[in-house]
Amino acid sequence: MRKSILSASFVLALMTGATAQQATIQLGDTLHAPVVSRHIYGQFAEHLGRSIYDGFYRNGQIRTDIVEALKEIKVPNLRWPGGCFADEYHWRDGIGPKTSRPVRLNTTWGMVEENNSFGTFEFLDLCERIGCEPYIAGNVGTGTPQEMANWIEYLNSDSHSALAEERRKNGHPAPYKVSFWGVGNESWGCGGEMTPEYYAGLFKQYANFCETYPGSPRLKKIASGANSDDYNWTEVAMKNINTSQMWGLSLHYYTLVTGKWPPSGSATKFGEDEYFSAMQQALKMEEIVSKHAAIMDKYDPQKKVALLVDEWGIWAAPEPNTNPAFLYQQNSLRDALIAASTLNVFNNHSDRVRVANLAQTVNVIHSVILTKDDQMVLTPTYYVFDLMKVHQDAKLLPLTITSPDYTFNGQTIKAVNGSASLDSLGKTHITLVNLDPNKEITVTVAVSASPTILASILTAPKINSFNDFGKAPEVKPTVFKGASVKKGVLTVKLPAKSVVAVELK
Ligand code: AHR
Numbered sequence: 001m002r003k004s005i006l007s008a009s010f011v012l013a014l015m016t017g018a019t020a021q022q023a024t025i026q027l028g029d030t031l032h033a034p035v036v037s038r039h040i041y042g043q044f045a046e047h048l049g050r051s052i053y054d055g056f057y058r059n060g061q062i063r064t065d066i067v068e069a070l071k072e073i074k075v076p077n078l079r080w081p082g083g084c085f086a087d088e089y090h091w092r093d094g095i096g097p098k099t100s101r102p103v104r105l106n107t108t109w110g111m112v113e114e115n116n117s118f119g120t121f122e123f124l125d126l127c128e129r130i131g132c133e134p135y136i137a138g139n140v141g142t143g144t145p146q147e148m149a150n151w152i153e154y155l156n157s158d159s160h161s162a163l164a165e166e167r168r169k170n171g172h173p174a175p176y177k178v179s180f181w182g183v184g185n186e187s188w189g190c191g192g193e194m195t196p197e198y199y200a201g202l203f204k205q206y207a208n209f210c211e212t213y214p215g216s217p218r219l220k221k222i223a224s225g226a227n228s229d230d231y232n233w234t235e236v237a238m239k240n241i242n243t244s245q246m247w248g249l250s251l252h253y254y255t256l257v258t259g260k261w262p263p264s265g266s267a268t269k270f271g272e273d274e275y276f277s278a279m280q281q282a283l284k285m286e287e288i289v290s291k292h293a294a295i296m297d298k299y300d301p302q303k304k305v306a307l308l309v310d311e312w313g314i315w316a317a318p319e320p321n322t323n324p325a326f327l328y329q330q331n332s333l334r335d336a337l338i339a340a341s342t343l344n345v346f347n348n349h350s351d352r353v354r355v356a357n358l359a360q361t362v363n364v365i366h367s368v369i370l371t372k373d374d375q376m377v378l379t380p381t382y383y384v385f386d387l388m389k390v391h392q393d394a395k396l397l398p399l400t401i402t403s404p405d406y407t408f409n410g411q412t413i414k415a416v417n418g419s420a421s422l423d424s425l426g427k428t429h430i431t432l433v434n435l436d437p438n439k440e441i442t443v444t445v446a447v448s449a450s451p452t453i454l455a456s457i458l459t460a461p462k463i464n465s466f467n468d469f470g471k472a473p474e475v476k477p478t479v480f481k482g483a484s485v486k487k488g489v490l491t492v493k494l495p496a497k498s499v500v501a502v503e504l505k
Helices: 001-018 066-074 083-088 118-128 145-154 162-169 198-206 231-238 274-301 333-348 380-391
Strands: 021-027 042-046 077-080 105-106 113-114 133-136 180-183 220-226 248-256 306-315 353-358 368-372 375-378 397-401 405-408 411-414 415-420 428-434 441-446 453-458 485-486 489-494 499-505
Touching: 001 066, 001 375, 001 405, 021 415, 021 485, 042 162, 042 306, 066 118, 066 368, 066 375, 066 499, 077 105, 077 118, 077 180, 077 353, 083 405, 105 198, 113 145, 113 231, 118 133, 118 145, 145 162, 145 198, 180 353, 198 231, 220 231, 220 306, 220 499, 231 248, 231 274, 248 274, 274 405, 306 333, 333 380, 333 397, 333 428, 353 375, 380 415, 380 453, 397 415, 415 441, 428 489, 485 499
Parallel strands: 021 441, 042 077, 042 353, 077 133, 133 180, 180 220, 220 248, 248 306, 306 353
Antiparallel strands: 021 397, 105 113, 368 375, 405 411, 415 428, 428 499, 441 489, 453 499, 485 489
């Protein structure tokens, strides 16, 4: 009798594909491991759609609810004013009394009127309130080296120069000490359709006049980098630009649901086919970062130059009945799983990736916050940044994962990914993601001694569950009880489609 019950459940398991899934993780040590720069957890705010106006900034005021939410996830830096907008932005339009600021057209994003009421002062005030560092992208496409140099002097000089005095007159006596400085954006595309050779020459010219001012930190000059797998761009930049002139080189990679431009696929109405293909595309980040990093290693084996993935995220079709040029999309559990998997890639590559910026923070593409009038929704992706902030400035614990496959329509991806770090208080943090929407996976990790465990989980009933205005959030972290340690082995029963954050002390 007993025998027949066992074999019946085995047959049932085979029929449903519900065989026990196992993954193993080996943790390395921190001896030669890099620090996970907190700046990997950066955000991005462009003058695009409802990001700034009717997003961060409403009725002439910075929204305090947004500021508080971003403080909570410890946003380390905010990139601004674009994006494509950066290469048509003239900083003088956005300083001084608002009544005398000119109205321009935002030609890239819907030809809407830009009244410049949010400019330099307002952006830096926003950063100060959030407690994050500003990352400003200067204009190469339609600006001059002099315009860029003057902006930096206006911001950072503590002298009695006319530009420093102008800043004081405009309400900011102390220099802003801006350090992250982008020299153009997507210069291969909206930033001027340049070849890498032409851009490398321009970078050197512009960067030559971008000064570090006494009392301000070294200006971190960042070259506009490649589009996804354009490895030639990185090769040419590294070959032609002296590493002493370039603090960092950027890289942009967006997850497109079908892998093809233009972005398509609804952010919330999709089945497992679009879920799977989005995951396939998102996981390409590992290969893309590895290959760009390998090229950088050839020219810069000491890894002086940072790789900044300063635009990343899932770019889906805009929501129906919204201005398509505003790139407003909802955000579901799928996007949270993509965010966690991507941040795991960046953590694991933190020897080279020292800055990353999700595109974009509020109301645009892969947002952490959505607003409607004065309401605000924290998206599933917001909670990933909340769960993973523990890795900021911690020592990386390199890991090796053996994962079962997640198979759909005969194609496979690895179901489990993760990253781990050791913080200054001696706590180990492991972030695990199970991309398989149908199967729980048991993950085992050899750990020393018998630590105490705290764990949280982010999951939801459906892959496309999302948080909506006027409703209780469907996707929100909760305490997780499925992790235990016995005889030096941590066992995590990782539910289907989930992110689990484990803390060991
Ligand atoms: O994030 C939206 C746009 O995507 C940015 O403006 C541009 O840099 C990229 O193409």
